[in-house]
Amino acid sequence: MIRTIRNTVGLTAATALLASAAAAQGLYWETTTTGIGTQPRSAKIYAVPKMMKIVQADGHAVIVRSDEDKLITVDTAKQAYHEMNIAGLEGAGRPTQQQLDAAHAQMEERMKNLPPEQRAMMEKMMPNLGAGKAVPVTVSRTDETKTISGYACTKYVAKQGDKTVLVAWTTRDVKGFEGLRDDWLKFQKRMSALSPVGRDAVEAYANIEGFPMATEMGSIKTEVTKVEPRAIPASEFQVPAGYKLETSGH
Secondary structure, three states: OOOHHHHHHHHHHHHHHHHHHEEEEEEEEEEEOOOOOOEEEEEEEEEEOOEEEEHHHOOOEEEEEEOEEEEEEOOOOOOOOOOOOHHHHHHHHHOOOOHHHHHHHHHHHHHHHOOHHHHHHHHHHHHOOOOOOOOEEEEEEEEEEEEEEOOOEEEEEEOHHHHHEEEEEEEEOOOOOOOHHHHHHHHHEEEEEEOOOOOOHHHOOOOOEEEEEEEEEEEEEEEEEEEEEEEHHHHHHOOOOEEEEEOOOO
């Protein structure tokens, strides 16, 4: 009996040690987003070097494994997941310049028939549409400051011509972000290859210092409600045991 207890204690200690060794120093934060649908959307984000996980309020999650070039979507309700190659998604989602020009021309034609108020609203919501040629994105650091969730933030404004593509309030006081910044920027850039909307905002992030506590992209607004450095175990970025792999045909 004593031997069994000793073995159990020893195994528990060894397991705790292994779990501690497997945990990497990272960052955890929570966000609230408005402008998508009628209700605010909350999310929890876990990030360590080369790995990130975004968990929605309904339990659905997206796991980005840059170390394995994988993007995994997890459906907790169905206890199933999809696995995709990021490089393959980038190639499939990258339209040709001819396709972009055609889409821009088509949108311009449609917008000509809109009343001035609706046209202005469309241009504000989707600043990239209606521009057939690439216009450089410029970033300005303003003198405006405010406190968001306890962090002193500075306002940055990114514009493409005379159109604002991104407003960001950032702080340099979030410890641990600098070590993850390059990974975060690469993740944003790779994901932007899947959709033309927001690409210019991603370009702007490269010239913005600090951790974004609040952002505005057209009508979409996101605010960080909590952020903290955290030792995150590798298991956080793995599919839960027992979940079924589904193919695109399902």
